[in-house]
């Protein structure tokens with residue numbers, strides 16, 4: 452329920468300089484079967500920020516069951532509602548994800564569209580470092596978006 456307004460408000464990642472969010476679209480997710488969400492949630496640890504009367508932010512942490520990939524986890528679905536932004540909630544969500552990940556994996560990875568300045572600064576502040584640049588990572592209509600790949604080594 453929380454993710455739908457996020458996807459509607461940020462259709463393609465980087466569609467506007469100060470927005471940019473997700474690889475999937477509202478239309479993609481609206482049509483997915485419930486089992487798809489069940490699998491995503493089962494493979495993830497999801498952190499939420501609650502400000503009365505409800506949820507204002509979420510971030511997901513997805514791990515991989517494969518033996519050679521088990522030392523890494525991926526951040527997905529980072530989202531703070533408009534009205535709650537720039538009050539430190541995104542930072543606290545990332546801190547919670549990092550704290551949990553620190554005792555489970557060795558590194559946390561994420562991808563963020565190049566134009567998404569707010570998110571890039573948030574991750575840089577949390578000491579994620581850039582390790583790659585994926586050209587034309589996303590295509591929405593006729594427009595392409597590049598991703599910056601970031602990692603935080605946790606020393607677990």
Ligand SMILES: CC(C)(COP(=O)(O)OP(=O)(O)OC[C@H]1O[C@@H](n2cnc3c(N)ncnc32)[C@H](O)[C@@H]1OP(=O)(O)O)[C@@H](O)C(=O)NCCC(=O)NCCS
Pocket residue numbers: 461470471472473528529530531532535536537538539540541542543562563564567568569570572573574576
């Ligand atoms: C990116 C996002 C999660 C930030 O959440 P937030 O709660 O507003 O972030 P915080 O208030 O915790 O800010 C932490 C840091 O992020 C950076 N930041 C956050 N918003 C920013 C903005 N609008 N412009 C520049 N830097 C910004 C700053 O470095 C800030 O630290 P500072 O206040 O000490 O300067 C939020 O803007 C959002 O949900 N955006 C749409 C979805 C999205 O882009 N998700 C990321 C997908 S990769």
